[in-house]
Amino acid sequence: MSKNHFKKIIIPLLVFFLIIPFVNAQSKHTLSGYIKEKGSGELLIGVNIYFPSLQTGTVSNNYGFYSITIPSGIYNAVFSYIGYKPESKKLDLNKDIELNIALESSIELEGVEISAQKQERISEVVQMSVVDIPIEQIKNIPALFGEKDVFKALQLMPGIQNGTEGSSGIYVRGGGPDQNLIILDDATVYNANHLFGFFSVFNGDALKSIELTKGGFPARYGGRLSSVIEMNMKDGNKEKFTGEAGIGLISSRLTLEGPIIKDKASFLISARRTYIDVLLQPFMKLENGKGGYYFYDLNAKVNYDFGRKNKLYLSGYFGRDKFYLKQKDDFEEMNAGLYWQNQTATARWNHLFNNKLFANASLIYSNYKLDIYSEEIESADDYFKLEYYSGIEDISFKYDLQYHPHPDHIIRTGIISTRHLFTPSAVVIDAPALDEFESNAKKIESLESGIYIEDEFKYKSKLKVNAGFRLSHFINNKKHYFNPEPRLAASYKLGKNLSMKASYAMMNQYIHLLSNTGIGLPTDLWVPSTDNIKPQQSQQVALGFAKDFIGKNLSLSLEGYYKKMDNIIGYKEGASFLYIEDPTSSQEFSWEDNITNGKGWSYGAEVLLQRKYGKFSGWIGYTLSWTQHQFDEINFGKKYYARYDRRHDISVVAIYKISKKFTLSGTWVYGTGSAITLPNATFKGVTHNGLVDDKFNNSFFQTVTDYGEKNSSRMAAYHRMDIGIQYHKKMKKVTHTFEFSVYNLYSRQNPFFYYIEDSYYSNGTAKSELKQVSIFPILPSLTYSLKF
Numbered sequence: 001m002s003k004n005h006f007k008k009i010i011i012p013l014l015v016f017f018l019i020i021p022f023v024n025a026q027s028k029h030t031l032s033g034y035i036k037e038k039g040s041g042e043l044l045i046g047v048n049i050y051f052p053s054l055q056t057g058t059v060s061n062n063y064g065f066y067s068i069t070i071p072s073g074i075y076n077a078v079f080s081y082i083g084y085k086p087e088s089k090k091l092d093l094n095k096d097i098e099l100n101i102a103l104e105s106s107i108e109l110e111g112v113e114i115s116a117q118k119q120e121r122i123s124e125v126v127q128m129s130v131v132d133i134p135i136e137q138i139k140n141i142p143a144l145f146g147e148k149d150v151f152k153a154l155q156l157m158p159g160i161q162n163g164t165e166g167s168s169g170i171y172v173r174g175g176g177p178d179q180n181l182i183i184l185d186d187a188t189v190y191n192a193n194h195l196f197g198f199f200s201v202f203n204g205d206a207l208k209s210i211e212l213t214k215g216g217f218p219a220r221y222g223g224r225l226s227s228v229i230e231m232n233m234k235d236g237n238k239e240k241f242t243g244e245a246g247i248g249l250i251s252s253r254l255t256l257e258g259p260i261i262k263d264k265a266s267f268l269i270s271a272r273r274t275y276i277d278v279l280l281q282p283f284m285k286l287e288n289g290k291g292g293y294y295f296y297d298l299n300a301k302v303n304y305d306f307g308r309k310n311k312l313y314l315s316g317y318f319g320r321d322k323f324y325l326k327q328k329d330d331f332e333e334m335n336a337g338l339y340w341q342n343q344t345a346t347a348r349w350n351h352l353f354n355n356k357l358f359a360n361a362s363l364i365y366s367n368y369k370l371d372i373y374s375e376e377i378e379s380a381d382d383y384f385k386l387e388y389y390s391g392i393e394d395i396s397f398k399y400d401l402q403y404h405p406h407p408d409h410i411i412r413t414g415i416i417s418t419r420h421l422f423t424p425s426a427v428v429i430d431a432p433a434l435d436e437f438e439s440n441a442k443k444i445e446s447l448e449s450g451i452y453i454e455d456e457f458k459y460k461s462k463l464k465v466n467a468g469f470r471l472s473h474f475i476n477n478k479k480h481y482f483n484p485e486p487r488l489a490a491s492y493k494l495g496k497n498l499s500m501k502a503s504y505a506m507m508n509q510y511i512h513l514l515s516n517t518g519i520g521l522p523t524d525l526w527v528p529s530t531d532n533i534k535p536q537q538s539q540q541v542a543l544g545f546a547k548d549f550i551g552k553n554l555s556l557s558l559e560g561y562y563k564k565m566d567n568i569i570g571y572k573e574g575a576s577f578l579y580i581e582d583p584t585s586s587q588e589f590s591w592e593d594n595i596t597n598g599k600g601w602s603y604g605a606e607v608l609l610q611r612k613y614g615k616f617s618g619w620i621g622y623t624l625s626w627t628q629h630q631f632d633e634i635n636f637g638k639k640y641y642a643r644y645d646r647r648h649d650i651s652v653v654a655i656y657k658i659s660k661k662f663t664l665s666g667t668w669v670y671g672t673g674s675a676i677t678l679p680n681a682t683f684k685g686v687t688h689n690g691l692v693d694d695k696f697n698n699s700f701f702q703t704v705t706d707y708g709e710k711n712s713s714r715m716a717a718y719h720r721m722d723i724g725i726q727y728h729k730k731m732k733k734v735t736h737t738f739e740f741s742v743y744n745l746y747s748r749q750n751p752f753f754y755y756i757e758d759s760y761y762s763n764g765t766a767k768s769e770l771k772q773v774s775i776f777p778i779l780p781s782l783t784y785s786l787k788f
Helices: 003-027 111-115 135-140 150-154 276-283
Strands: 028-037 048-051 056-059 065-071 073-080 087-093 101-103 130-132 180-184 207-213 227-233 242-247 251-261 265-274 289-305 310-328 333-352 357-377 383-406 409-431 436-439 444-459 463-476 479-495 498-509 511-514 525-528 536-549 554-571 595-611 616-631 648-657 662-671 681-687 700-706 718-731 734-743 753-760 766-773 779-787
Touching (some): 028 087, 065 073, 065 383, 087 101, 135 150, 135 207, 150 207, 276 289, 383 525, 444 525, 479 536, 554 616
Parallel strands (some): 028 101, 180 227
Antiparallel strands (some): 028 065, 048 056, 048 073, 130 207, 207 227, 242 779, 265 289, 289 310, 310 333, 357 383, 383 409, 409 444, 444 463, 463 479, 479 498, 498 536, 511 525, 536 554, 554 595, 595 616, 616 648, 648 662, 681 700, 718 734, 734 779, 753 766
């Protein structure tokens, strides 16, 4: 293309996009500002700003900023948000106006009071396949050991499943745990599990919002196939010092927040630690030693408001799980154990170019490490140390722009680049007495980048469209991958409070989690795409309907989806995360030799009836789904059901505020049993030992097991009921909350795993029986918390 021809195309386009909006805006004005919580200054996400006479509006972004451009005139503007009293302002919009709003919290507010005002309704939102649970609702749901867990609350939503009994693992629409992009204040969290997967690492006291997207992904998200879980930490109270503390059966927590400079700067610090190591100490006594397990996590945030146009946020997270054994006698000292930890740090700068253009720049650090160690020490010069470790470290830069030219038009664009540093698998041996030091630690550096543009607009009041495009790039060892990722979501209004929705999204994933457990243990390893390991890719289409029942504050959604996944990876049969190289072999061995890749399919339907606020709230969810995998080197190349394939999944959640003092809650879940591989038969076979000689009398009998096809059996169906009751006692400036809850109320013996037990009779015959192991019977718990 010639330079002149290029100018003929580009210049008119620039004129159209840059000049026309200003021409159209000559008779219009812009209302913009920030929306915060009254009494704390906490910026609020997703507040609705609505003009009833124009039947149009907008919502505040992740930093509480909003902007809407409408014709000049006198209007009544309504600001509303779930759990807060709506605010109404009469405006004479004859010029651009900056209006900051403070909404008053009103958790006990009846739904009928809010229903008279405009709330964002699912029938009017273009985005589909989104799960949004208010944090206060999560705190009311009964939980295992009384530990409130955001991931366990998400598992109660349709299309989202857990891995095993009590696990906080997330499996979204047939995707594995590595296919979820978990974001905390823009930072990626790679291992979100405490206590070997029974709890997540996220402390609800430190969170302001949580949103999970399971399909129809906007172009601003990338890097994973199945879901995006975006969490935002609280900013910290800018007006007064407050706190929250809690004591449970296995852990305690403390959150403090307050102003550094009133109305300008604030801080938040939230910590949690388990005392399982103390509780288990009597049961883990060792001769001349001790052992234990504990976890802790820490969230911290500082922010500074430089004025209308600039704001700075610094936030971080650190958490660790550790299991250890220590023994010491007169001759030697022995230490062994394992730990895994996450570290994140984010620096964000908000800048308002004008009342229509908002920008955010982020510098992000994330680190995950697993370490397994063993030490035998006789003296300072005589010891043997063995260490195995794995990890991933990221440094990212991200820049996003949000432009509001019209109330029915929002443009977003941005760029992100991440340097990954992988340590897939490293073994270090240190033994001075043997004159030996050996390390096979190899680090792999790669660069992942993405650029996107996203255009959300409304056409003729009935059709809303979010069209986007993302171009992703990954480089590792001079191997480049470029992948275009088109995105499209549309909503068409069929009638009052009823709409039909459709979406399409292509996603690429350049980093992979090697797992042979399926339950998200810390021994799962993060590895990059290479010349041999291609990026995973998914394409997902969804079609659904959304209905709002305004008088009853109910919303109903029905969605069907189909997802195709290519280049998904897994361990070959018999492979493990820990390998030992053959010292006599000249062939180089790596983690890539343990891997096979294949395809996956997931499709189904989901129904959700939800009520987010009012004296009685909760939801009913149902999922019908199928998930299949196919690998050339697994199951003889035939398709098989994934371990987390479940035909039916039902959840019922109910929260009833009896009075200001008492809150009653309950959940009931049912799920088809997970797919597993069980032996079909065992028999004795004659095996010839050719290493000794070729004579038949050197043969011996060996038990041979026929397993049949992979995952052709099913565990027993899973179902469970939990209940809880909270008592709130307000005394001056302190609110005390006592909660009694019961996990697995009717003590259902749900399967955790199965094993085969052989019984032998006196006549020499044997009988094999399938045995089930269940880990959680009925479990009552009592927790106490206070807020000041």
